[in-house]
Amino acid sequence: MSDAVPAARRGPAACATHGRSSFRGVAVHNVPDHWAQHERAVARLAASYAAIPAGAPVRLAKRTTNLFRVRSATSAPGLDVSGLDGVIEVDPVARTAEVQGMCTYEDLVDATLPHGLIPLVVPQLRTITLGGAVTGLGIESTSFRNGLPHESVLEMDVFTGSGTVVTTRPGDDLFDAFPNSYGSLGYATRLRIELEAVPAYVALRHVRFDDADLLAKTIAEITETHEHAGERVDGLDGVAFAPGELYLTLARWTDDPGGASASDYAGQQVYFRSLQERETDLLTMYDYLWRWDTDWFWCSGAFGAQNPRIRRLWPRRLRRSDVYMRLLGLDRRFDVADRLDRRAGRPQRERVVQDVEVPVGRIGEFLAWFDEEIGMRPVWLCPLVARRAWPTYPLAPGETYVNAGFWGTVHVGPDAVDAPRNRAIEAEVHRLGGHKSLYSESFYDRETFDALYDGPALAAVKDRHDPEHRLTDLYDKTVRRK
Numbered sequence: 001m002s003d004a005v006p007a008a009r010r011g012p013a014a015c016a017t018h019g020r021s022s023f024r025g026v027a028v029h030n031v032p033d034h035w036a037q038h039e040r041a042v043a044r045l046a047a048s049y050a051a052i053p054a055g056a057p058v059r060l061a062k063r064t065t066n067l068f069r070v071r072s073a074t075s076a077p078g079l080d081v082s083g084l085d086g087v088i089e090v091d092p093v094a095r096t097a098e099v100q101g102m103c104t105y106e107d108l109v110d111a112t113l114p115h116g117l118i119p120l121v122v123p124q125l126r127t128i129t130l131g132g133a134v135t136g137l138g139i140e141s142t143s144f145r146n147g148l149p150h151e152s153v154l155e156m157d158v159f160t161g162s163g164t165v166v167t168t169r170p171g172d173d174l175f176d177a178f179p180n181s182y183g184s185l186g187y188a189t190r191l192r193i194e195l196e197a198v199p200a201y202v203a204l205r206h207v208r209f210d211d212a213d214l215l216a217k218t219i220a221e222i223t224e225t226h227e228h229a230g231e232r233v234d235g236l237d238g239v240a241f242a243p244g245e246l247y248l249t250l251a252r253w254t255d256d257p258g259g260a261s262a263s264d265y266a267g268q269q270v271y272f273r274s275l276q277e278r279e280t281d282l283l284t285m286y287d288y289l290w291r292w293d294t295d296w297f298w299c300s301g302a303f304g305a306q307n308p309r310i311r312r313l314w315p316r317r318l319r320r321s322d323v324y325m326r327l328l329g330l331d332r333r334f335d336v337a338d339r340l341d342r343r344a345g346r347p348q349r350e351r352v353v354q355d356v357e358v359p360v361g362r363i364g365e366f367l368a369w370f371d372e373e374i375g376m377r378p379v380w381l382c383p384l385v386a387r388r389a390w391p392t393y394p395l396a397p398g399e400t401y402v403n404a405g406f407w408g409t410v411h412v413g414p415d416a417v418d419a420p421r422n423r424a425i426e427a428e429v430h431r432l433g434g435h436k437s438l439y440s441e442s443f444y445d446r447e448t449f450d451a452l453y454d455g456p457a458l459a460a461v462k463d464r465h466d467p468e469h470r471l472t473d474l475y476d477k478t479v480r481r482k
Contacts, residue, residue, distance in 0.1 A: 034088050038100060041083030042157075042165060042189050048080035049163055057482070058161075058470055060187065062102070064127050064322055067136075068353045068440035084189055085129075087111040095195040096154065101131030101188035109289060117195040118285070120152040124292040125321040131188035135181055136439055137393060139355070139403050141235035141251060143384035144223045150179040151387045152194040160186035161466025177461040180393040180453065182438060184474040185462055199255040201262065202235070202288040204281040206274075210244045212364035216402070218248060219383050220360050223400045235288075238381040239275055243371055246381075247275045257282055266294045266316060270306050272378070296321045298378060299407055303327055337409075349409040350416040351441070352376060354425060357384070358434040360400040367404070369428055374421055380405035391454040392474075393435060401434065419443055438478040449475050 052058055061078030081102045088098040092115040099108055105119070106126035112118055119130075123138035132138075133149040134156070146152065155169045158178065166186070168175040178185055207228075209215040215238070222228050222236055228250055235251030260282045265271035271291045274281060283291065295306065303324060304310040311319075331337055341349060352374060358366045360383065367379065382403040386395040395401060410421055423443050429436050435452065436442070442449075449455060458474060476482040 037083060038088055038190065041081075041100070042159070044080045044082065045084065045159055045187075045189065046163060046165075048077065049159070052077065052079075054468075054470075057472065060102075060183070064325070066125055066128050066132065066321075066325070066439070068351075079187070081187075088190070090115060090117070090195075092117060095197070097193055097195055099130050099191050099193060101156075101191065102129050103131075104129055105133070106290075109286070112195055113198075113286060115195075116197055116199070118198050118289065119149070120146040120194055120196050121149045122289050123149065124290075124297070126290060126293045127322045130191055130193070134188055134191065135178055135183060135185075137180055137437055139382055139384055141237040141249075141382060143382060143403075144219075144236045144400070145226060145234075145385070146196075147385060147387040148179070149193075150390070153191050154194060155192045156188050157190040158186040158465075159189050161462070161469065161471040163470075165189060166465065173461050174465055176390065177392055177458055179390050180438065181458065181474060182477055184458075184471055184477055185465060186471065198285050199253050200285060201254050201257050202283050202285055203252045203254050203258075204283065204288075205231075205250045205252075206279055206281070207248045207250060209246045209248070212240070212243075212246060212367050215246050215248060215381075216360050216363050219363075219402060220400055222248075222250070223360075223383055223385060236383055239272060240367055240377065240379040240381060241276065242377055243367070245276075248381075249275060251288065253285075262287065265291055266319060268308065268311055270295055270298075272298045293321045294319050296324045297380060297405075297407065300324055341411075347411040347413040348416040350412045350419060350421050351409050352421050352425070353407045353440045354422065355403055355405045355437040355439070356425065356429045356434055357395065357401040357403050357436075358429060358432050360402050362432045362434075363402040363404065366428065366432055366434075370404070370406070370425075373424055373428075374406075374410060376406050376408050376410060378406075391457050394454060395435065438474075441481075442479045444479060446475055446479075449479060 049058070059078045060081055062081065084100045085102040085104070085107070086100050087103060087108060088100065090097045090111055095117060097112060104127045105122055108130060109118060109122060121138060121140050121142050123133050123140050128138060134153060138149040155167065156175070157165050157167050158174060159165050166174055174185060219236070222233050226233055232252055233250045234253045236248065238246065238248040240246045262282050262284050263269065263274070265274070265287065271294065300306055305314055305319060337349065370379065382405070383400055384403060385400050386397045388397045412420060419441065422441060426436060426443060430452070444452065453474065455475070462469070462473065472482050
């Protein structure tokens with residue numbers, strides 16, 4: 001059973017922690033004050049919730065986001081989550097961490113890596129929060145062996161629509177329905193997560209394929225054995241640049257750099273291009289975790305950040321995904337790209353920003369369809385295997401899926417307002433037995449949506465933990481964009 005408590009955790013757990021004391025971003029001692037700070041932050045959250053009038057939208061007062069859903073404007077105050085963005089404690093012996101829900105993975109890694117530890121799955125972008133990855137499904141190259149971020153959560157506190165904090169664990173109704181609920185059931189304020197030991201370096205091997213079916217077969221074999229050509233594989237992802245040019249990147253954790261110098265893709269070089277330019281590479285563990293963040297995969301090119309002349313002038317500290325996200329927000333606000341298209345006589349754009357999961361045996365079929373109907377490349381490929389069944393995102397446990405991520409725009413003309421490409425993607429993914437993430441725009445009718453994401457079960461959990469439906473339900477939030 002889930003345990004409801006007033007608005008704060010009942011107290012700190014015993015922990016053998018080491019390292020410098022700091023509440024945010026660095027490993028911490030087991031100092032009771034860190035728990036006291038946390039409980040004060042939860043109390044502020046509860047007070048801000050109580051101040052929101054009944055019937056008014058309930059949203060987080062966050063300055064950053066990694067969502068691509070435009071939501072209806074509101075003047076209502078947001079929930080006060082200040083002080084809920086740090087690491088409470090790290091236990092290097094048990095390999096666990098107590099983490100606040102709004103803590104970014106950047107700060108979380110800064111706290112755990114000095115101990116030679118990282119979360120089991122570290123999503124690609126620095127400012128994704130732990131709570132966001134759990135309620136919204138993060139993924140990365142270790143997902144073929146470690147599943148998704150929520151599968152390494154041992155316990156969490158959720159601030160629910162009833163205004164109380166519920167401590168919940170695997171097997172509880174709230175815990176099991178929380179992944180893919182996107183705040184419709186509540187917000188994680190504290191999570192206890194598993195960590196894994198890592199060395200200093202990551203050795204990479206980029207393997208080229210000219211046939212997507214052979215690539216799929218190789219993914220299936222690596223997922224089963226965690227090896228390729230007799231060598232251990234610790235991380236696995238890839239990129240499809242063109243129908244006959246696909247790569248898998250095999251990552252191996254290592255303490256032995258073999259005399260090689262680690263590459264620096266936060267500098268003048270661009271990581272995704274290296275897949276085509278070299279067969280092997282070496283990165284520090286830290287740089288490997290954020291290899292995709294520096295250029296927002298390849299999307300920084302839209303702002304000129306990959307142009308060598310501009311890149312030399314672009315401060316290194318500003319080559320990161322949250323900066324590009326803010327620039328994208330300015331583009332939307334002032335309609336820059338659409339104005340330029342109209343001036344140049346180009347057809348209206350449809351934004352196609354999606355991540356989908358397709359069974360590994362059908363990823364070649366999906367890519368062939370995608371090339372013919374959408375025509376957007378590159379496409380990121382990331383295998384994953386769910387450890388167990390999760391009702392609101394029903395991947396078959398133990399089965400291998402491949403996440404296909406694609407982020408850009410397609411010129412479609414006046415029909416763009418009806419999102420024909422996005423609707424076609426939804427239909428094709430469903431036909432192939434896959435699933436679509438809900439962080440971006442969705443266009444399902446209610447009946448289809450409930451069938452895909454177990455709407456009745458989710459509604460039952462919501463009725464128990466948010467009986468007055470203060471929080472926006474999942475369909476309204478992700479499809480109707482309320």
